[in-house]
Amino acid sequence: MASTADSSVLPAPSTRPRVVVIGAGFGGLAAARALDDVPVEITVVDQRNHHTFQPLLYQVATAGLGVDDICYATRGIFQRQDNANAIQGRVTGIDFDRRVVATEEGLPLPYDHLILAIGAVTADFGVVGVAEHAFGLKSVAEAIEIRTHVLRRFEAADRLARNGDPDGVAAATTIVIVGGGPTGVEMAGGFAELIDGPLRKDFPDLDLDRARVVLVEAADRLLGTFAPRLGHHACSRLTARGVELRLSSTVERVEPHAVHFADGSSIAVDTVVWAAGIAANPLARELGLPTGRGGRVEVDEHLRLPDHPEVHVIGDLALPPAEAFDGPVPQVAAAAIQGGRHAAEVITAAVDARRNGAIAEPVGPFRYRDKGSMATIGRNAAVVELPRGPKITGFPGWVAWLALHLVMLIGFRNRANVLVNWAWNYLTYDRGSRLIIEPDEPEG
Amino acid sequence: MASTADSSVLPAPSTRPRVVVIGAGFGGLAAARALDDVPVEITVVDQRNHHTFQPLLYQVATAGLGVDDICYATRGIFQRQDNANAIQGRVTGIDFDRRVVATEEGLPLPYDHLILAIGAVTADFGVVGVAEHAFGLKSVAEAIEIRTHVLRRFEAADRLARNGDPDGVAAATTIVIVGGGPTGVEMAGGFAELIDGPLRKDFPDLDLDRARVVLVEAADRLLGTFAPRLGHHACSRLTARGVELRLSSTVERVEPHAVHFADGSSIAVDTVVWAAGIAANPLARELGLPTGRGGRVEVDEHLRLPDHPEVHVIGDLALPPAEAFDGPVPQVAAAAIQGGRHAAEVITAAVDARRNGAIAEPVGPFRYRDKGSMATIGRNAAVVELPRGPKITGFPGWVAWLALHLVMLIGFRNRANVLVNWAWNYLTYDRGSRLIIEPDEPEG
Numbered sequence: 001m002a003s004t005a006d007s008s009v010l011p012a013p014s015t016r017p018r019v020v021v022i023g024a025g026f027g028g029l030a031a032a033r034a035l036d037d038v039p040v041e042i043t044v045v046d047q048r049n050h051h052t053f054q055p056l057l058y059q060v061a062t063a064g065l066g067v068d069d070i071c072y073a074t075r076g077i078f079q080r081q082d083n084a085n086a087i088q089g090r091v092t093g094i095d096f097d098r099r100v101v102a103t104e105e106g107l108p109l110p111y112d113h114l115i116l117a118i119g120a121v122t123a124d125f126g127v128v129g130v131a132e133h134a135f136g137l138k139s140v141a142e143a144i145e146i147r148t149h150v151l152r153r154f155e156a157a158d159r160l161a162r163n164g165d166p167d168g169v170a171a172a173t174t175i176v177i178v179g180g181g182p183t184g185v186e187m188a189g190g191f192a193e194l195i196d197g198p199l200r201k202d203f204p205d206l207d208l209d210r211a212r213v214v215l216v217e218a219a220d221r222l223l224g225t226f227a228p229r230l231g232h233h234a235c236s237r238l239t240a241r242g243v244e245l246r247l248s249s250t251v252e253r254v255e256p257h258a259v260h261f262a263d264g265s266s267i268a269v270d271t272v273v274w275a276a277g278i279a280a281n282p283l284a285r286e287l288g289l290p291t292g293r294g295g296r297v298e299v300d301e302h303l304r305l306p307d308h309p310e311v312h313v314i315g316d317l318a319l320p321p322a323e324a325f326d327g328p329v330p331q332v333a334a335a336a337i338q339g340g341r342h343a344a345e346v347i348t349a350a351v352d353a354r355r356n357g358a359i360a361e362p363v364g365p366f367r368y369r370d371k372g373s374m375a376t377i378g379r380n381a382a383v384v385e386l387p388r389g390p391k392i393t394g395f396p397g398w399v400a401w402l403a404l405h406l407v408m409l410i411g412f413r414n415r416a417n418v419l420v421n422w423a424w425n426y427l428t429y430d431r432g433s434r435l436i437i438e439p440d441e442p443e444g
Numbered sequence: 445m446a447s448t449a450d451s452s453v454l455p456a457p458s459t460r461p462r463v464v465v466i467g468a469g470f471g472g473l474a475a476a477r478a479l480d481d482v483p484v485e486i487t488v489v490d491q492r493n494h495h496t497f498q499p500l501l502y503q504v505a506t507a508g509l510g511v512d513d514i515c516y517a518t519r520g521i522f523q524r525q526d527n528a529n530a531i532q533g534r535v536t537g538i539d540f541d542r543r544v545v546a547t548e549e550g551l552p553l554p555y556d557h558l559i560l561a562i563g564a565v566t567a568d569f570g571v572v573g574v575a576e577h578a579f580g581l582k583s584v585a586e587a588i589e590i591r592t593h594v595l596r597r598f599e600a601a602d603r604l605a606r607n608g609d610p611d612g613v614a615a616a617t618t619i620v621i622v623g624g625g626p627t628g629v630e631m632a633g634g635f636a637e638l639i640d641g642p643l644r645k646d647f648p649d650l651d652l653d654r655a656r657v658v659l660v661e662a663a664d665r666l667l668g669t670f671a672p673r674l675g676h677h678a679c680s681r682l683t684a685r686g687v688e689l690r691l692s693s694t695v696e697r698v699e700p701h702a703v704h705f706a707d708g709s710s711i712a713v714d715t716v717v718w719a720a721g722i723a724a725n726p727l728a729r730e731l732g733l734p735t736g737r738g739g740r741v742e743v744d745e746h747l748r749l750p751d752h753p754e755v756h757v758i759g760d761l762a763l764p765p766a767e768a769f770d771g772p773v774p775q776v777a778a779a780a781i782q783g784g785r786h787a788a789e790v791i792t793a794a795v796d797a798r799r800n801g802a803i804a805e806p807v808g809p810f811r812y813r814d815k816g817s818m819a820t821i822g823r824n825a826a827v828v829e830l831p832r833g834p835k836i837t838g839f840p841g842w843v844a845w846l847a848l849h850l851v852m853l854i855g856f857r858n859r860a861n862v863l864v865n866w867a868w869n870y871l872t873y874d875r876g877s878r879l880i881i882e883p884d885e886p887e888g
Contacts (some may be wrong), residue, residue, distance in 0.1 A: 049880040051456060066512030074877040085648070088880065107603050141884045151493060155532045159551050202519035204529070221631045261717040391580035413876045420864055424857040432857045434517040436493040436532065440585045 016041045016083075017351055020101055020109050022073045023117035024051045026333040027315030029410075030340030031115045038348050042084035043109055045101070049088040050074055052140055053409055056335065056418070056443035058183060062190030063272075063431040064196075069417045072410040074144050077426070086148050091118075094287050113310050113347045116297075117340065119318035120331055123279035123294075129254035134274040135358055142339060144437070146273060150191075151174065151436050153270045158203055158325045172267040173211035176259050178251050179276035180217030180374035182222065185234050187273055187349070188215040191377030192241040197429040214267060216251060216259075218276070223383065223397050225330070233393045237377045251276075252304040269358075278331060280317045292319050293328075301365035302346050303339055311347070314339030325368040333408075335373050342366045376401045377425070403441060455793065458583050460485045460527075461659060464536055464545055467519045467561035468495045470777040471759030473854075474529050474784030475559045478582045482792045483799070486680055487526035487553055489545070494518055495534040496584055497853055499777065500862070502627060505586035505717075507595075507642075507875040511584050513861045515852040523626065526864055535562075538731050540752050556601050557791045561729070561784065564760035564775055567723035567738075573698035576660030578718040588881070590717060594635075595880050597714045602647055608839040617655035622695050623720035624661030626819035628680050632659040633822030636683070636685040658688045658711060660695060660703075660719075667819060667827065669774070674827040677837045681821045684760050695720075722775060735762050737772075745809035746790050747783055751870070756790070758783030769812040777852075778815050786810045792855040820845045 002053075006214045012098040017040045024046035032044050060067060074086040076290035122136030133150070135146045157172035173195075177187050191213045200208045215238065221231040222238075222245070235245060250262040255421040260266045280295035289305070292298045296319035297305070299417070303318055305311040315336030320329050329335050345363050353360035372389070374397065376382040382397035392400060402422065409415050425431060451544045460486045463473045474723065476486050497514040504511060518530040533547040538558070545553040566580030578614075579590045601616035602847055622633050635657045644652045659666075659682065666682075666689070667675040679689060698718075703841035704710040724739035733749070740763035741749070749755040761779030764773050772867040773779050789807050797804035814835070818841065820826040826841035836844060853859050869875060 048882075049599065049878070066510050067881060068510030071879050071881075072876075073642075073646070076642065076876075076878065077644040078672065079642075087602065105603055108608065139884055140881060144881075145883075155493065156549075158531065159549055163549065198517075198520065198523075201523040202517070229495070237556060253801055265767065319450045327872065398673070413874070414874075416864045416868070420860045421857065424860070429858075430520070430857070432520075432855070433512045433522065434493070434518075435512065435515050437515075437584060437588075438492075439589075440583055443564075 001155075005044065012029070015200040017112040017354070018043070018110060019113045019115065020045065020111035021117060022046075022101065023119060023315070024048070024077075024086065024121050025054070025117060025336060027336030027340040028115065028117035029077065029316065030337040031117065031312075031344045032078065032340075033081070034195050034344030035083070035347065036081055036339045037084070038344075040083055040349055040351055042078075044074060044078065044084060044086040045087070045089045045091065045109060046074055047088070047090045048074075048139075049411060051077060054138070055405060055408070057137050057143045058186045058190055059139065060140060060281065060433070061137060061146040061187065061406040061415075062194045063147055063192065063433040063435075064156070064194075064417060064425050065421055067144065068432050069414055069421060070286070070409070072414060079408060081201060090285075091283065094176070096288075099310070111310075113350070114312065115343050115370065116285055116289075116311065117316060117336065118281040118317055119316050119336075121282065122274060123277045124274065126253055126275060126306075127253065128252075129330055130184070132207070133177070133254045133256050134272040136274055138278075146271075147433070148436050148438070149435075150194075151201055151434060154199055154203060156434075158206055161206055162251040163249065167268065168436045169206070170210065171257055171270045173206065173208065174214065174267065174269040175212070175271045175273065176214045176216060176267055176269045176371050177275055178216045178259075178274045180215060180219065180245075180247070180372070181275065184215055184217070184273075184275040185222055185238065185375050185377060186242045187275060188238055189241065189381075192238070192243050193429075194431050194434075196242065197261065198431045198434060202434070204365075212267075213242065214246055214269075216246045216249050216261075218248070218250050220248045220255060222247070226375070226383060226385050227391055230385055230391055233383055234377055237381045241378065246414065261412075278316065284313075284317055294319075302363070303343055303366050305347070312339075313345035314343055320366055320368070322398060324366050326369075327386065329368045335368050338368060339366065341374075349350050356395070359405055374401050450708065457815055459501065461489070461556040461791075461798070462554060463557045463559065463791060464555035465561060466545065467488075467576065467759070468492070468521075468530065468799060469498070469561060469759060471561050471780030471784040472559065472561035473520045473565075474781040475756075475758065475788045476784075477525070478785045478788030479527070479791065480525055481585040482527070482788075482820065484527055484791070484795055486522075486525075488518060488522065488528060488530040488532070489533045489535065489547065490520075490552060491516055491532070491534045491786055492583075495521060495821065495854060497858075498582070499849060501581050501584065501850070502630045502634055503588045504584060504877070505590040505631065506638045507591055507877040508634065508638075508869050509862060509881075510866055510877050511588065513858055513865060514853070515584060516858060535668070535727065535855040537729075540732075540749075542752070549674065552602060557794070559753065559784070559787050560733075560757045561780065562727055562761055563780075564722040564724055565726065566718060567721045568718065569721060571695055571697060574695075574718050575730060577698045577700050577733065578622070578716040581631070582722075592880050593713055593752060594638075598643055598647060598650070599880075602650055605650055607670055608845045611712065613650070614656075615701050615714045617650065618636075618711065618713040619656070619715045619717065620658045620660060620713045621710055621719055622660045622703075622760065623718065624659060624663065624666040624689075624691070624776055625719065626817070627720040628661070628717075629682065629696070629819050629821060630657055630717060632657055632687045633820065633825075636682070637822050637873075638875050638878075640686065642875045642878060656688055656711075657686065658690055658713075660690045660705075662686060662692070662694050664692045666691070670817065670819070670827060670829050671835055673830055674835055674837065677827055678821055679818070681825045685822065695729050696743070699846065722760065728757075728761055733757075738763075746807070747787055747810050748790070756783075756787035759786055761762075762783060764812070766809055767809050769814075770780065773812045776817065779812050782812055783810065797812070818845050820847070856875050
């Protein structure tokens with residue numbers, strides 16, 4: 001009975017516009033949260049049941065953090081948001097005319113507004129052997145794969161050393177990271193610290209002075225999107241930590257136990273991490289969306305599909321018009337968050353207009369505002385670049401990096417756990433997550 | 445040059461007796477640590493690269509703790525013990541006459557003293573379908589399997605409810621735990637709290653009043669090894685939390701979506717956890733050891749093989765003579781730790797005697813001393829039984845349980861992380877590790 005009286009004040013749930021958000025990354029979450037007070041019914045669908053804090057994936061790969069520290073159950077994020085629900089599902093198709101998302105699980109998701117936020121994947125740029133023999137770093141599953149593989153190779157090196165196989169030991173204790181952007185720099189610093197600290201103590205019989213961490217970059221400097229001074233700073237700090245830099249160097253192919261360069265040289269190595277670039281999620285093309293540069297979807301000034309203004313494409317997947325930024329909008333978390341908020345703003349205006357029977361309030365076009373960028377090189381060292389502001393390096397930069405990442409993590413529990421682990425790692429030089437977790441072999 | 449002078453004081457490493465410890469559980473670790481000051485060369489070999497704190501496995505399965513909280517890299521445990529080294533390896537055979545352990549990895553491990561501490565595995569007692577369709581709980585891999593499966597079934601239930609399939613929902617939101625010992629009681633309490641707290645909020649569209657946690661026990665009471673009063677306490681607390689008890693009930697067979705009982709009744713259920721018993725690791729039989737009751741290896745009063753006094757068998761694997769305890773020695777952590785220390789004592793006496801050219805000091809026979817047992821029923825509730833001492837229940841028992849488990853965990857970092865997570869779980873009723881971590885599907 002109360003519902004009849006209420007319905008005059010508030011539309012019943014079924015009459016509220018349905019917003020479907022595909023992807024629970026930074027962009028999708030920002031969009032759904034920004035619609036908190038809007039009378040819509042939001043469904044966030046992601047192939048995983050959790051949000052992954054991608055900026056710290058490299059710390060999982062280098063045994064500094066556990067999986068549970070950087071993941072957060074998506075349903076949990078929306079427990080207190082009454083107009084939103086999260087489900088795990090793999091999107092297999094979108095009927096843009098009938099406005100229905102199809103999932104592998106057989107659950108159709110009809111929508112009035114759609115936000116596509118499915119991000120990016122590792123791009124191999126056609127280099128032979130990368131897909132088969134190199135590791136990407138876009139999910140916790142991949143981070144755990146890297147960690148497991150490296151720890152297994154060090155166990156193998158220990159045996160190879162006892163059997164008198166120095167070449168085998170060299171390949172097993174070498175890690176080649178391709179790509180000198182923030183991810184590559186952070187991985188190289190993380191592995192240098194893992195090997196020089198805990199693994200050196202774990203493997204007293206191995207001569208880890210001969211272990212190598214090699215960072216390969218096609219350009220003649222690191223951190224190409226940062227100011228040259230910061231790239232040089234990263235070079236000198238990584239070199240001081242024992243990382244070998246191989247600048248102006250192009251990978252020609254990756255084999256199971258070697259990486260070959262365009263200049264004819266090669267390195268015997270069992271572990272190659274590919275951090276040389278990303279491409280928009282290929283699912284976009286499979287869904288029939290017109291894709292442009294880097295597989296990204298060309299959108300209008302409101303990040304909408306030109307033919308379907310009810311479909312917003314945000315984050316790494318979107319290619320906003322040139323006016324949105326001085327140059328192409330970078331594929332970074334801040335752009336995804338800003339894009340998600342912009343999509344929410346446009347949807348809010350449309351919903352308000354429909355309720356009031358008026359024309360939607362005009363919303364200004366999407367503009368990406370650069371909040372700066374940062375990368376850590378490891379212990380006490382990071383580079384921070386603020387737009388038109390100061391460039392910070394060394395310890396102050398590192399503290400700024402730590403603080404920002406702690407704040408950006410979702411949930412008090414994850415923050416507390418990360419803080420405990422960082423304090424532990426810092427004070428003891430240890431990396432507590434040196435675990436090889438494998439499915440049990442069948443018995444008998 | 446210095447080594448020549450030194451060798452008169454201390455035998456060179458190669459002349460020190462070699463101790464191989466197979467298994468990095470409670471028993472193996474206790475033995476290796478107790479040999480800290482003894483001039484031997486210890487190698488601890490385990491199929492995993494980490495120690496697993498088995499008493500808290502059920503908390504990983506019920507999403508209260510992460511894997512990294514309860515595992516500790518074995519090499520890290522022995523970083524500061526100069527006479528010990530840890531390796532990951534799968535033992536495939538032992539040549540008891542030539543005194544060499546063979547591993548799958550091809551590394552032979554010669555020994556002068558061997559400590560076999562390979563523990564126990566889940567025993568299905570021949571019940572049809574248990575091996576195929578029920579989950580055991582002896583490793584973190586199994587704990588993660590249970591967690592993943594339950595969370596997936598709740599996601600499925602959410603879809604089945606939308607599709608109007610109440611029977612499917614019922615099976616997907618039912619968990620049957622077989623075995624009313626400490627593990628079964630703790631799992632049942634853990635799942636009741638997981639469902640009643642976070643999952644109820646995660647799945648607002650599901651009617652979780654109809655979700656079931658069923659604890660099955662063949663005897664007419666829970667916690668058969670505890671005093672009857674404590675078993676009754678566990679019954680009433682679990683019932684108050686919504687757990688259905690099915691006492692005096694025998695499982696006849698397990699199917700993918702049902703469990704059938706000897707009395708002809710059955711429950712439609714997608715998740716069956718088998719906590720009804722353990723058997724000694726079948727590897728013992730494969731190694732050619734004579735096994736007795738429960739697959740355990742019969743040993744002498746010093747936990748040695750009668751034919752090979754240089755081989756000690758400890759922990760869940762060993763069946764010490766009747767004199768060692770009032771009844772058979774239970775397969776619990778305390779017995780494994782005491783057995784490990786006893787083996788170390790016998791080896792120390794032998795090493796001392798050899799160095800001094802004397803006959804070994806006589807060591808008293810192994811005696812298991814019961815330190816008591818405890819089980820938690822969940823939030824604010826546990827049962828604690830001290831030998832010839834008081835029986836503690838409720839909040840004081842729970843605090844004692846928490847304190848003991850924190851102290852027994854290895855490493856400050858793990859303790860700090862567990863404390864953070866327990867505080868979080870207690871204050872918020874949340875379970876932060878509700879994560880489905882799956883290998884990435886191949887793209888394209």
